[in-house]
Structure formats: structure tokens, C-alpha cells
Amino acid sequence: MNHDQQLLVMVVEDELMIATTLEFALESKGYRVLGPVATVSEALALLETATPNIALIDYRLATTTTEALLPSLDSLQVSVCVLTGYNPDQLPPAYSEYTKLEKPFRLNTLMQALEKLISV
Incomplete structure (x- = not known):
């Protein structure tokens, strides 16, 4: 990874x-972290001030899901990795195009997923 241009990773996770843990792990690997935030409205507010390279988003946030966030991320051409406690096949069709990691996942699995998103 090129550390001259630190990549910005947005974290949307309500736990x-x-x-x-994500914030610490990302920063230890040389990423800059936007957030973490726990709601879609907070995430949308962040997107008004910064455009991340990658968004790590939990599928379910308390009583809602992050589906409302997807159009904004797509329009900004942000790579998305969905973190979920559900079987990835159970997610709505809106999530079908994105990289998914099933919780619990190992941090090195997450880092490999990020490297793949960066190289695309």
C-alpha cells in the first residue's frame, strides 16, 4: 500500500x-478513519465534508439498515464493504454488488478485503 497518499476509510458501525476495534486496526495499518459513526444520518453528514476511498458499513444499525446510504456512496464512487452478522445471501438485492464480510471476521480477512477493494 502506498502510505504517501493515506486512504480514507469511513466506518459506519453501531456496536x-x-x-x-475497526478504527484501531485501520489506523495501525496506515489508513485514515472517517468516523466511526452509528447512524445513516451521521454518515451522510460526513459525506458532505469528505469523500472516503472505502466505506465499511454494518448492514443493520439498531432499528434500521444502511440501505439508504448506498446511493450516496455509489454517486461518490466509494468502494463499499458490508459487515454483517447475517448470512450474506439474506441481504436485500441492493447489497448484491458489494463486498461482504460475515461477522465475526478476523482482522486479517478484513485487511485482505480492503486490499482487494483498493486494487480494483
């Missing part, structure tokens, strides 16, 4: 422990 504080997971969000904090």
Missing part, C-alpha cells in the same frame, strides 16, 4: 466495541 461501539466493533467500531473501536
